[in-house]
Amino acid sequence: AQSVTQLGSHVSVSEGALVLLRCNYSSSVPPYLFWYVQYPNQGLQLLLKYTSAATLVKGINGFEAEFKKSETSFHLTKPSAHMSDAAEYFCAVRDSGGSNYKLTFGKGTLLTVNP
Amino acid sequence: EPEVTQTPSHQVTQMGQEVILRCVPISNHLYFYWYRQILGQKVEFLVSFYNNEISEKSEIFDDQFSVERPDGSNFTLKIRSTKLEDSAMYFCASSAVRTSTDTQYFGPGTRLTVL
Numbered sequence: 412a413q414s415v416t417q418l419g420s421h422v423s424v425s426e427g428a429l430v431l432l433r434c435n436y437s438s439s440v441p442p443y444l445f446w447y448v449q450y451p452n453q454g455l456q457l458l459l460k461y462t463s464a465a466t467l468v469k470g471i472n473g474f475e476a477e478f479k480k481s482e483t484s485f486h487l488t489k490p491s492a493h494m495s496d497a498a499e500y501f502c503a504v505r506d507s508g509g510s511n512y513k514l515t516f517g518k519g520t521l522l523t524v525n526p
Numbered sequence: 527e528p529e530v531t532q533t534p535s536h537q538v539t540q541m542g543q544e545v546i547l548r549c550v551p552i553s554n555h556l557y558f559y560w561y562r563q564i565l566g567q568k569v570e571f572l573v574s575f576y577n578n579e580i581s582e583k584s585e586i587f588d589d590q591f592s593v594e595r596p597d598g599s600n601f602t603l604k605i606r607s608t609k610l611e612d613s614a615m616y617f618c619a620s621s622a623v624r625t626s627t628d629t630q631y632f633g634p635g636t637r638l639t640v641l
Contacts, residue, residue: 443627454530455569455617455632462627501569512624513559513582516569 413438415502417517425525430474430489432520434502437483444485445503445514446476455501461485472496497524528552530633532618538639539608547603547636549618558601559619559630560593562586569617575601576624608640 418433436442443462447455459470466478472495476487487500499521503514531550539545551558560572574581575593592604601620605612615637619630 447632452535452634454532454634455619457629457631460627460629503569512557512628513571513574513584514561514569514630515571516561518568 413442413504413515415444415504415515415517417500417502417520419520420518421521421523423523423525424492426494427491430487430492430496430522432487432500432502432522434476434485434487434517435483436485436502436504438504441478441480443505444476444478445505446470446474446485446487447501447503447516449499449501449519451498458487458500492522492524494524494526497522528631530618530620530631532616532633532636534636535634536637536639538641541610541640542607545605545608545638547605547616547618547638549601549603549620549633550599551601551618551620552622552631553599555620555622555631557581557621557624557628558593558595559621560603561617561619561632562614563617563635564611564614572603581624605638608638610640613638613640 414437416435445460446458459468461478469475474489499519501519502517533548558575563569573583573587590606615635617635618633621628621630
């Protein structure tokens, strides 16, 4: 069964510093991959998704992620953290074939941005 | 911007009681989902629903759970006899189409506490 692992349940960065949130997937075929963000008291919002069109995916709020098949990774990055980026980030995977449309999520990474 | 809404935001119930969690998906969406997140654990898929039928369900979604679209706007999750282990955040999601690359839009969640 496919799965994702998010390394680090909590990441803390300074404002202006690089943000790197890690996600590794386990799937027998290259899957479709998603990053969602959850701000306090809000729903999960899609940041970006990989659908095999391009390995480097740009999303909202300056975030991007690179699909690396050799490393089975889809890490999320942002060059310069802003205070408003503080939130919980979820990586999710979905099979690229068949009729299975459910998302399988990682445990989430809480991002703290320090002034 | 259209959004998925959920009510109530927090529900407290006694073990053995029935609860109904309500969701209003985005108006032109046809596919509906419930996920849940037990505190400290991953977001888990429960069920997907289309055309008044369950499309997929997980092992978690046993006979105690049911879903319904009682009218043209609401999508509900019913738990017949709640257990302590049903305490979790429940997320509703909807999508316009049902493909491997479509975006599922999530509501803010209902926190269910079973005492």
